[in-house]
Amino acid sequence: DRPFLVMPYVDGFDGLTIGEKLQQYPPSERHARCCAIGREIAKALQHIHINGKLHRDIKPSNILFDRQEKSILIDFGTIKECDQDALTQTQSGILIGTPHYAAPEQIQGTITDERSDQFSLGATLYFFFVNRKPFNSLDRTKAIVAPSFYDPSIPANIEACIMRLLAIDPMNRFINLEQV
Numbered sequence: 001d002r003p004f005l006v007m008p009y010v011d012g013f014d015g016l017t018i019g020e021k022l023q024q025y026p027p028s029e030r031h032a033r034c035c036a037i038g039r040e041i042a043k044a045l046q047h048i049h050i051n052g053k054l055h056r057d058i059k060p061s062n063i064l065f066d067r068q069e070k071s072i073l074i075d076f077g078t079i080k081e082c083d084q085d086a087l088t089q090t091q092s093g094i095l096i097g098t099p100h101y102a103a104p105e106q107i108q109g110t111i112t113d114e115r116s117d118q119f120s121l122g123a124t125l126y127f128f129f130v131n132r133k134p135f136n137s138l139d140r141t142k143a144i145v146a147p148s149f150y151d152p153s154i155p156a157n158i159e160a161c162i163m164r165l166l167a168i169d170p171m172n173r174f175i176n177l178e179q180v
Helices: 015-022 027-050 104-108 114-130 156-165
Strands: 012-014 063-066 071-073
Touching: 012 015, 015 027, 015 063, 015 114, 027 071, 027 114, 027 156, 104 114, 114 156
Parallel strands: none
Antiparallel strands: 012 063, 063 071
16 A cells, blocks of 8 residues: 555666766766756756655666666655645654765755755766765765866856755755756
C-alpha cells in the first residue's frame, strides 16, 4: 500500500562520469552543455516543487545521462511533501541528503523548502563546470571558492547564477527555479 516509482532503464552514464567527460570539451562547448544540464534539472525540480515536493538529494550521481547525454533526475527516496504553510523541518541531528551537496539548512536540521534543492543544484552545477565539489566538509561558514578560480573561462553571468544558488542564506537564493 505504499506508492513507488518505476523508471525505465537508462543506458548511459551517471553525472560523476559526465563531470569528468565534460572537462574534455572546449570551454565554450562545456559551458553550453553545463547550462543545458542546469536548465533540464531546474525544469525537473520546478515540476517537483509545483507538485508540493522536495527532492532533498540533488547531486551528480543522482542524474543519469542517456547515450544522447539528455539528463534524467533520479533517486526519489528522500522526497518529502512540502506544504507552503508549514515548511518542512527535518528531525534535528538527522541529515537527509548528501553532505557535499546539502544546503546549510539541511545540515543544521532546520526548516527546508524549494531553495534547499536550489542550493544542491548549484553545488551540482559547480561540480559539472569544474569537476570539483564546492565543499569538502559540512562547514558552510567558509567562503566558497568561485568556480572561475578553477576555470577562468566561465562567463561571469553563469558564475553569478551558480554563486546565487549556493548562497548560504536561503533568502539570497532565487525565489523559484523559473528565474535560473
